[in-house]
Amino acid sequence: EATTIYIPVVFHIVLRNPLLVTDAQVQAQIDRLNTDYAGLNGDSTLIPAWFKGVYAKPNIQFRLAQRNANDEPSDGIERVTTSINNFSIDDTRVKYTSLGGADSWDHNRFFNVWITDLSQTYLGYSTFPNYGKAAEDGVVIKYTTLPGNPGVYGLGRTLVHETGHYFNLIHIWGDDTGCNGSDYCADTPEQGNYTSGCLRDSIHIDNCSGVGTKGVMYQNFMDYTDDACMVMFTLDQKARMETCISDDRPSLLT
Numbered sequence: 001e002a003t004t005i006y007i008p009v010v011f012h013i014v015l016r017n018p019l020l021v022t023d024a025q026v027q028a029q030i031d032r033l034n035t036d037y038a039g040l041n042g043d044s045t046l047i048p049a050w051f052k053g054v055y056a057k058p059n060i061q062f063r064l065a066q067r068n069a070n071d072e073p074s075d076g077i078e079r080v081t082t083s084i085n086n087f088s089i090d091d092t093r094v095k096y097t098s099l100g101g102a103d104s105w106d107h108n109r110f111f112n113v114w115i116t117d118l119s120q121t122y123l124g125y126s127t128f129p130n131y132g133k134a135a136e137d138g139v140v141i142k143y144t145t146l147p148g149n150p151g152v153y154g155l156g157r158t159l160v161h162e163t164g165h166y167f168n169l170i171h172i173w174g175d176d177t178g179c180n181g182s183d184y185c186a187d188t189p190e191q192g193n194y195t196s197g198c199l200r201d202s203i204h205i206d207n208c209s210g211v212g213t214k215g216v217m218y219q220n221f222m223d224y225t226d227d228a229c230m231v232m233f234t235l236d237q238k239a240r241m242e243t244c245i246s247d248d249r250p251s252l253l254t
């Protein structure tokens with residue numbers, strides 16, 4: 001059995017009424033992360049036979065921080081009342097207490113996750129490793145993406161997806177609309193553009209798949225499908241996340 005990696009997480013809940021998000025919802029979100037990053041999700045039965053061989057169990061696990069940045073006891077959940085209705089994805093105020101948000105905890109020791117309200121239809125966003133501004137390193141998610149919320153993005157998988165970016169994963173279609181963009185993972189098929197909704201069909205060929213292939217892997221956490229339809233990381237994605245942790249984020253483990 002491979003060694004399990006444990007990542008300490010702090011959730012900064014920044015809302016007009018931060019009590020809208022309960023401790024139980026935060027725990028359910030941690031559980032969702034742990035189940036999916038262990039590869040123990042029951043809905044992995046949706047993976048078609050031809051992709052089962054690359055279904056990975058990353059063995060990355062997440063724990064609510066038990067000490068804060070000053071080494072005092074903490075439950076890893078911080079609530080901040082803001083007067084700002086919502087934030088856009090380029091609005092960094094959510095990451096600064098002085099601007100109506102919440103300061104990050106030392107990004108070398110904690111995985112910082114801000115739960116807030118986002119404008120437009122944004123669900124969440126993440127920094128990639130080696131992001132220049134340490135105070136802004138981490139993930140921001142809309143509070144309605146936590147498990148137990150209504151709608152197709154209410155199962156907590158936005159944070160699963162964003163955490164993939166935090167560990168250096170790129171969208172599986174390579175972030176272009178042609179066939180040249182890559183996610184640098186050889187076991188995710190060529191894919192022209194993102195997939196939305198929930199196909200639940202069999203082989204889904206797109207303009208980059210090529211004849212006779214098994215089509216795109218719309219069941220992947222790094223596509224744009226509905227929460228109920230994204231169910232897997234691949235072996236190469238697991239390896240890429242592990243490389244990121246050991247090369248770029250090793251201090252999270254100490």
Ligand code: ARG
Pocket residue numbers: 123124125126153157158159161162223224225226227230
């Ligand atoms: N659009 C966001 C991103 O690119 C999040 C997509 C999350 N999808 C989901 N089914 N929860 O980071």
Ligand code: ZN
Pocket residue numbers: 161162165171
């Ligand atoms: Zn993304």
